[in-house]
Amino acid sequence: MPKLSSRDIIFARIACFASTALITFILSRIDSVKGIPDKIMNAVGTESAVVAVVFWMLLVFIIYDVLMRIVRSLWIQVRKTPDNIGVIRNSDIKINTSRGIGAIPAYRVEFEDVLNSTKDNVIGAVNTLISIGFSLGASDIHINPDPEKVTVILRIQGNLYSLGEIPRHLYSHFARRIKILSGLSIYKQSIPQDGQLYFEDKSYTARVAVFPTANGERIAMRLVNVHARIMDLESIGMPENVLLDCKALLNRSQGMIIITGPTGSGKSTTMFSSLLHIQKLRKDSVNIVTLEDPIETNLEGFFQTQVGQNTGLTFSTGLRSVLRQDPDVIMLGEIRDEETATIAVRAAMTGHLLLTTVHATSTAGVFNRLSQMGIDPVELSSTVHAVISQRLCRQLCPACRKKTELTDAHVRQLKLLGVNEVPEGSFYEADGCPQCLGHGFRGRIALFEILLVTDTLRDFISRGCPAYELSKEARKAGMATLLDHGLELAREGRISLMEMTRIVSD
Numbered sequence: 001m002p003k004l005s006s007r008d009i010i011f012a013r014i015a016c017f018a019s020t021a022l023i024t025f026i027l028s029r030i031d032s033v034k035g036i037p038d039k040i041m042n043a044v045g046t047e048s049a050v051v052a053v054v055f056w057m058l059l060v061f062i063i064y065d066v067l068m069r070i071v072r073s074l075w076i077q078v079r080k081t082p083d084n085i086g087v088i089r090n091s092d093i094k095i096n097t098s099r100g101i102g103a104i105p106a107y108r109v110e111f112e113d114v115l116n117s118t119k120d121n122v123i124g125a126v127n128t129l130i131s132i133g134f135s136l137g138a139s140d141i142h143i144n145p146d147p148e149k150v151t152v153i154l155r156i157q158g159n160l161y162s163l164g165e166i167p168r169h170l171y172s173h174f175a176r177r178i179k180i181l182s183g184l185s186i187y188k189q190s191i192p193q194d195g196q197l198y199f200e201d202k203s204y205t206a207r208v209a210v211f212p213t214a215n216g217e218r219i220a221m222r223l224v225n226v227h228a229r230i231m232d233l234e235s236i237g238m239p240e241n242v243l244l245d246c247k248a249l250l251n252r253s254q255g256m257i258i259i260t261g262p263t264g265s266g267k268s269t270t271m272f273s274s275l276l277h278i279q280k281l282r283k284d285s286v287n288i289v290t291l292e293d294p295i296e297t298n299l300e301g302f303f304q305t306q307v308g309q310n311t312g313l314t315f316s317t318g319l320r321s322v323l324r325q326d327p328d329v330i331m332l333g334e335i336r337d338e339e340t341a342t343i344a345v346r347a348a349m350t351g352h353l354l355l356t357t358v359h360a361t362s363t364a365g366v367f368n369r370l371s372q373m374g375i376d377p378v379e380l381s382s383t384v385h386a387v388i389s390q391r392l393c394r395q396l397c398p399a400c401r402k403k404t405e406l407t408d409a410h411v412r413q414l415k416l417l418g419v420n421e422v423p424e425g426s427f428y429e430a431d432g433c434p435q436c437l438g439h440g441f442r443g444r445i446a447l448f449e450i451l452l453v454t455d456t457l458r459d460f461i462s463r464g465c466p467a468y469e470l471s472k473e474a475r476k477a478g479m480a481t482l483l484d485h486g487l488e489l490a491r492e493g494r495i496s497l498m499e500m501t502r503i504v505s506d
């Protein structure tokens with residue numbers, strides 16, 4: 001018998017119990033039913049009141065049991081759920097991370113086969129899709145309904161790959177299955193909904209966003225491998241100067257290190273690698289706490305707390321409370337309001353090293369952003385040690401990249417970024433080959449820039465100077481910019497000049 005969730009069970013029990021009482025009451029008013037205990041006693045030849053009590057108890061039990069069975073089966077009919085509502089059984093999912101993007105054509109065939117295998121094999125198809133997504137290390141799965149077809153697209157390391165189509169007639173079942181797994185209402189189809197699906201052992205999760213369109217619901221799933229290995233600070237692609245500065249800063253016992261960059265630029269990776277570095281550096285003598293929305297990776301030895309929707313904790317309330325837990329190092333997911341910013345600055349001034357992210361367009365822009373939030377520039381100048389900015393750039397496929405001449409288009413792009421002298425050296429492009437499935441790119445690489453708050457800059461910040469002045473001063477003091485790092489990688493043939501200029505101008 002399929003199970004209901006515990007809240008549903010309580011409702012079902014109350015409803016069945018009330019109905020049982022009502023039915024028993026009605027039956028007790030019917031003479032033919034009322035007379036049954038007497039008939040039994042006459043037949044057996046006794047006159048014990050126990051017979052009547054047992055009879056009525058048995059009747060109540062049978063009615064209640066029958067009603068509960070009916071409710072369960074009706075529930076399953078309506079919701080079409082298996083016995084694991086909202087949870088994916090690990091045994092249903094086969095994850096094989098050894099195959100890489102070269103296996104996409106084979107996966108495409110597998111997905112199509114499952115969809116066509118048995119009629120309405122929607123559960124199997126959803127499981128297969130999730131298995132493929134995690135196997136390929138996809139960050140997102142998009143399911144886009146068109147008038148004629150429904151396309152399934154995976155985002156893997158920044159590139160989009162098609163995984164085929166879902167027949168239109170299966171799509172409503174498909175969407176419903178994903179919504180059930182994500183704890184979303186299957187009846188609401190005209191409003192956006194956000195949910196989350198979990199594996200039984202919580203090793204993988206996916207944030208699911210459903211959005212109504214004219215052709216049906218568009219589904220976006222952000223896949224998260226909770227036990228993904230955190231990379232060492234040395235292997236996240238920092239150039240030598242940034243790495244050395246970063247390591248030196250992470251040895252501080254108080255102050256603030258801020259990371260900035262657009263969504264999906266790898267800021268979390270940098271923060272976690274930094275925390276891991278601190279943990280290795282200070283061994284067991286450090287108390288590291290994190291406040292995240294949501295927790296994307298489970299880490300041993302850190303105290304991680306989820307804030308945000310449905311938790312009753314915000315970044316500011318969480319931070320205020322966590323300060324009483326005697327932390328040495330605090331990782332704060334993001335500063336986006338005045339209250340959080342104020343508490344964060346205070347924490348960084350009172351013996352805590354705080355790592356956080358702020359949304360700004362450049363390293364220097366972070367100071368203006370925080371000033372706009374109401375933070376005193378003088379406090380800011382004495383608390384922030386450095387701002388790191390980063391971008392993720394798609395790497396050229398080593399198998400099909402080739403040298404290219406610098407064109408007018410390149411020169412114009414560079415001019416827009418303020419590079420007036422044509423840089424020396426050769427640059428590369430890639431047209432695509434079977435190894436990169438025609439995309440010309442394989443994997444991604446990060447671009448970094450670190451702005452160290454020197455005494456001169458501290459003076460600039462405390463006077464509230466605009467971002468471009470800070471930036472100019474930092475460059476004068478030897479700061480290598482995102483563009484410098486990008487040009488270096490472009491000259492090495494790791495990335496294309498066009499991709500780099502697009503990413504850096506963000």
Ligand SMILES: [Zn+2]
Pocket residue numbers: 397398399400401430432433434435436437438440441
């Ligand atoms: Zn290639």
